[in-house]
Amino acid sequence: MxxxxxxxxxxxxxxxxxxxxxxxxxxxxxxxxxxxxxxxxxxxxxxxxxxxxxxxxxxxxxxxxxxxxxxxxxxxxxxxxxxxxxxxxxxxxxxxxxxxxxxxxxxxxxxxxxxxxxxxxxxxRDDVAIYNSVPTAEGTVMMVIQHTDTTIHSSEMVVLGFGRVGMTVARTFRQLGAKVKVAAQETELLARAFEQGLEPIALSDLRAHVESADVIINTIPAEVLKADVISKMPAHALIVDLASKPGGTDFRYAEKRGIKALLAPGLPGIVAxxxxxxxxxxxxxxxxxxxxxxxxxxxx
Missing domain, CATH: 3.40.50.720 (NAD(P)-binding Rossmann-like Domain)
Structure with a gap:
């Protein structure tokens, strides 16, 4: 008390x-x-x-x-x-x-x-971040459905980061039938992604893996989706950036290329x-x- x-x-x-x-x-x-x-x-x-x-x-x-x-x-x-x-x-x-x-x-x-x-x-705190990853993943699903014209099932997705949020997000989309790749820098996180049935890719190789991506979801609080990466994405690709402001995306260049990029921090407080x-x-x-x-x- x-x-x-x-x-x-x-x-x-x-x-x-x-x-x-x-x-x-x-x-x-x-x-x-x-x-x-x-x-x-x-x-x-x-x-x-x-x-x-x-x-x-x-x-x-x-x-x-x-x-x-x-x-x-x-x-x-x-x-x-x-x-x-x-x-x-x-x-x-x-x-x-x-x-x-x-x-x-x-x-x-x-x-x-x-x-x-x-x-x-x-x-x-780990406990808060892990608990919050559940409504974050649900909110991300909602945003992808709202801003794409194809099903999540069979879509090609790349999740950047495999920490407390990225792990839940990647697993959620895989369970919905998406083909999910996980990009991270740490080799132990890539090993964990492989163990969970996801396709691991090194963050340094990201440019080679976004050419066929339908959705890219970022959880890394650093600019990882730079112009050179965005330039390789298909025009229909959707970026959902879950990192805290200002996010990890070059939003100016994404807009210039006509790629829809959404900054969506704080999803738990919005959707649940x-x-x-x-x-x-x-x-x-x-x-x-x-x-x-x-x-x-x-x-x-």
């Missing part, structure tokens, strides 16, 4: 509702910032503005999956304006006040460099916000319980 733990949930989207629901059930004291247009009521949760929330009483801060944008703003779909968290406000919190965010951004790093507060990048929210809520509740136990035991 999180009885008497004061948690500020600042901004976010529909996934935050599941987090609020879970933490409310655990008896936490919740301050909701950027939720002034939210109609739902949650026990123990109070709507606040950042200007009226006393930072000295906050034990933990939960930011959205996207963290802060380049302007240092926290975005929210439940308010007309984004929220600004400045160094003065954050410096007023306890030194043990922990900040939880889906990802780390340059603006968060800059703020933490000034304020020196504990920080947890939730999406960097309730499931994605529950995944985050379950992990955050465990992390917060550990933090609260340490704080009350005086070990922080």
């Amino acid at each position: 999180l009885t008497d733990m004061h948690i500020a949930i600042i901004g976010g989207d529909a996934r935050q509702l599941e987090i609020i629901r879970k933490l409310s059930q655990m008896d936490a004291k919740l301050s909701l910032v950027g939720f002034d247009q939210l109609d739902d009521g949650f026990a123990g949760a109070n709507k606040q503005f950042i200007s009226t929330l006393d930072p000295a009483g906050v034990d933990a801060i939960i930011l959205p999956v996207s963290g802060m944008n380049a302007k240092g703003e926290v975005e929210t779909i439940f308010s007309g304006e984004p929220i600004m968290i400045d160094a003065k406000w954050l410096s007023g919190t306890k030194k043990t006040t922990t900040i939880y965010s889906g990802i780390s951004t340059e603006s968060i790093k800059a703020l933490l460099n000034i304020c020196k507060r504990p920080f947890v990048e939730v999406f960097n 916000p309730k499931t994605a929210g529950r995944i985050l809520a379950n992990v955050l509740s465990l992390l917060l319980a550990e933090q609260w136990e340490k704080m009350r035991g005086g070990t922080s």
